[in-house]
Amino acid sequence: MxxxxxxxxxxxxxxxxxxxxxxxxxxxxxxxxxxxxxxxxxxxxxRDDANQLASEKVYIDQLVVTLVDELTYLLDNKPVQLTVNIVPHCINTAEIPCQIILANLIRNAFQHTSEGSVVISQVGSTVSINNTCEDKILDSADLGFGLGLRLIEKIATNYHWSYREKIEGSRYQVQIRF
Missing domain, CATH: 1.10.287 (Helix Hairpins)
Incomplete structure (x- = not known):
């Protein structure tokens, strides 16, 4: 293809x-x-050795910017204000699972925000995403995110990373600490 x-x-x-x-x-x-x-x-x-990937230097701020640039098309023609706050920071971790998690979280926020705002903040090894969600998504059992969030949870567990999600009013918030 x-x-x-x-x-x-x-x-x-x-x-x-x-x-x-x-x-x-x-x-x-x-x-x-x-x-x-x-x-x-x-x-x-x-893979049986999925959590055996070697740690390497990952510039988390640059990874966030790259993924936002790649996925911004999901906000095209939507009245959504995007705010990205980053601080240069390098972590030692496995890059592939880190990228998978961030791509899924950013994609989810962009796809499930039809209007309002998406705020992506990164300080140190922590990335937080806060977005406006539609009521129908907030009311659904899987929050409309399905497979992506299950993959995120599995990867975070395998790497002992802290992953949290929270709903406050019409805001959906996720946080991952690598």
């Missing part, structure tokens, strides 16, 4: 395209990236 998308992009550049065609191609590309992320997450979790 990724190769097909890349070929379509090259063809689009050579032949030109309409804005609608460009939007469709961008959506296909993002869907492909999302599927790759989920597949990699599930494959990684199924």
């Amino acid at each position: 990724r190769t097909n998308t890349e070929l379509l992009s090259k063809l689009q550049v050579k032949q030109g395209s309409t804005a609608k065609q460009s939007d469709v191609l961008a959506r296909i590309d993002r869907a492909g990236k999302t599927m790759i992320n989920l597949t990699n997450t599930l494959l990684w979790l199924s």
Whole structure:
């Protein structure tokens, strides 16, 4: 799928395209990236040595910014104010599970906020995400987040990271400490 998308992009550049065609191609590309992320997450979790990854330097602030940039399209055409507060900080941890958790948390906040605000804060090794949620999501049994939150909980448990979630009014808050 990724190769097909890349070929379509090259063809689009050579032949030109309409804005609608460009939007469709961008959506296909993002869907492909999302599927790759989920597949990699599930494959990684199924490994017997999943929690045996070596620690390495991870610049948590840069990782947050990169993931926000990659996922901001989920806020397109929504009246949502995004605030990102970061402080440069390097931690020693396994990068893949750290990235999986942050990507899932940021994606959830962006997908499940139809209006209002998303505030992402990182201080030291702690990342907090606070977002406005729709009533129907807050009332549902799994909060509409399903598989992603279960994966986050499993990874956090495997690495002895602190993960918390809380609902206050129409705000959904999560915090992960690596």
